[in-house]
Amino acid sequence: RQLGRGPSSFIPVEELLPWGTERAQRQLLIEAFVSMGRVDNITMVMGLHPEYLASFWKRLYLLLHMDGPLPYHKRHYIAIMAAARHQCSYLVGFHVAEFLKVGGNPAWLQGLHCAPQKLRNLSEINKILAHRPWLVTKEHIEALLKTGENSWSLAELIQGLVLLTHYHSLASFVFGCGINPEAEPEGSHPFQPPSPRSCQSSPASEDGVSGSSGKDAMQEVEVLMARMKLLQECQLEEEGVTQEEMETRFELEKTESLLVAPSVDIAEHVLPPDVLCFVEDPEFGYKDFTRKGEQAPPTFRAQDYTWEDHGYSLINRLYPDAGQLLDEKFQVVYNLTYNTIAMHSGVDTTMLRRAIWNYVHCVFGIRYDDYDYGEVNQLLERSLKVYIKTVACYPEKATRRMYTHFWRHFKHSEKVHVNLLLLEARMQAALLYALRAITRYMT
Template sequence: MVTENIICVCCQVVPVDTEDEQTKLLFMEAFIQNNRVPNIIQLMSYHPDYLDCFLKTQHYLLHEDGPLPFDYRHYISIMACGRHQCSYLIKLQAQEFLLHGGNPEWLKGIDYVPQKLKDFLEINKILAHRPWLITKEHIEKLIAGKNRWSLSELTHALILCTHFHALSTFVFGCGLNDEIDFQNGHTFSSNHVDNDDSYSSDSSSLSDSANNSDEEGGLSALMARMKELTERKEEELTIEERLKDFAKVESQSAEITTSQKIPSPRADILRYVEDPNFTYKDFAKRDSVTEIPSFRAQDYSWEEHGFSLANRLYNEIGTLLDDKFNMAYNLTYYTMGNNTQVDTSSFRKAIWSYIHCMYGIRHDDYNYGEVNQLLERNLKAYIKTVTCYPERLTKKDYDGVMKEFKHSEKVHVNLMLLEARMQAELLYALRAVMKYMT
């Protein structure tokens, strides 16, 4: 994990208001759960209402009654974080794994774990990078295999994976440094990528667009477009027009390139990873449109299908996830930069819809033309990098987008990236489970 290339927001301005009773109580809860108040929790304290939902969900997944034994939970979390080379979270989960009686031999790598966990590696890999490839056959293989998973165990494992895949994007997106007591905590390593040439010279790359927001008018222009969309009567678009707009956003996303300098995984991370060269591939470039059509949210939505299935197979988790999704999506202080009384709903919806679009999920009731109106190219590139290739992000990338936003607002954007990505992965996973069951 190349933390030294990324801005460490938590080391700059963490809004720990000692007079804020809610924040103090949340920090106490985090300390009880983790025997520390990790940097990631301190950073989330910009948004205490969200942090409350996050802590409840993560505690339930890792520490309360559930289908999986505790050592399996933490080891699956380690395997999930390995897909994005997130050493920060791997170190935290390795500590928890040992504290909960995990076999130290397993920390030598996946060659030392039970076959049941090895069998899970393939679905973890696909879920992390190309979840649209998951089928009911993947579920059946684990349920009916020699080292059988129960449906409830598998659901628990799938949710853990989506949680830690997405949490890895937040760690990189905000540039979290290692804990102070970790090796190299708050220090620079000698093998970092040079920020000055971290990105290719391709005109579609993120660094090339560093001043796009200024060229397009910056925050004032964005707010004007948001206001216009809010006040304008909803366009009556035909299904064909909405499909065309979705396809346009999808193809434009595929044209956006990210860093060509892929950080080399360290040996202490590779030990937990199978097939490290398997990474995100643009959905628009999938092998067959007929074999892998777009995922219509109306056919299988979180609200109508995923929520109830999750609760059915893993009691109460659907409710906790639903609260967390809604909190990240609806959270607003009606501010943007130094501006107040701003309706940010259209901006938030555009970000969420764009992430789902990159994963092939189409909302028939959304006008995808708004994505291009509200998300300038440089921000799209940042969103794509954080969501799909978080380990490639650099400090320059963080500094080059949302320049007029406050740090707390950038953190909020990264929380939306976390939750939208998790929901997208989870929809594919739960849909496959449902198809297996029916």
């Protein structure tokens, strides 16, 4: 089958291989090759941000290869279940091969109905965390911990939940960056994932920014720079908005986010049987609550259950090291900056990064009392909001056109940076809902 050229169907291969300029990046790719015998396409694209990639690998190594409550083959099976929820055949194919490598039973790969009941019991919480994490309750936790011979221990469940949220979010990254499947080496497992849908929906004309649209794109950058400057000045002068006003702005942004959706002409693609067999209730998705008359997710006040004060310590208690590595990765991506915006350097991008992170949390119903959601509207243009919401909530609908149309004058590495923020903000949001449910169950 025809593969897109290079690791991504959105990013030219030359952009991913600046060998002469980035020694740290080159060193990381060599390490990957030595440890795994290959460099996968996710690594190639993440390698644009070596500091993040190093911390991503540490977490991945802990999840899949270090001692933990779950046996290795079950970890890969959970990864397959999670990736299948978003139709991510790239990740499903990779973990099918890994599952067999570590001695998993090939019969389980016929579908979820052939897996042990204990793993099948995860199906419900997998579905909810992937699409509507605000629906997770302590009853879901109780059902998993108290099911007789198929019950999960709390430590196993924590590892399972971290795996599920990790792979839901990684599916967002795969689709958001148009990651291509690798060519299969000879003698490997014959799973043939299709290229991301985005390959097929990308006429070459969308590649570049030229003529009048080039001028528009330049102007977009200048407008964004001016708005950031203005907001920074206003913050210094403003006496402080009332709490009620802040709440109103959040609710407004959350309601508006319901109207931000990919265009209806994006065809629903048929799930390949080798992915569909791992999915129960394939119709269940994020989009359902946006139908007329239905409510947005209930608001989760971040101050009531924070990652720093609650989530982190709960994970660390039940799954040592994982809390530390998760926290490090959230911090690395949130603080990652090169102080550049498109062709400008020496720019403080904190405000922009925070707006992206908080907008992801907003579409999942999480509100920060001390954040003015008016900034989101000022800093994130509509095409960027459509892209963020699509990649965070239904990544399988992401297209190259969406990727091309936001921040048209920005570098590919900056767009990948947006995807890293999305990956981690999305994972943290889902984890907060899951950990809050566990805390409620325990108390």
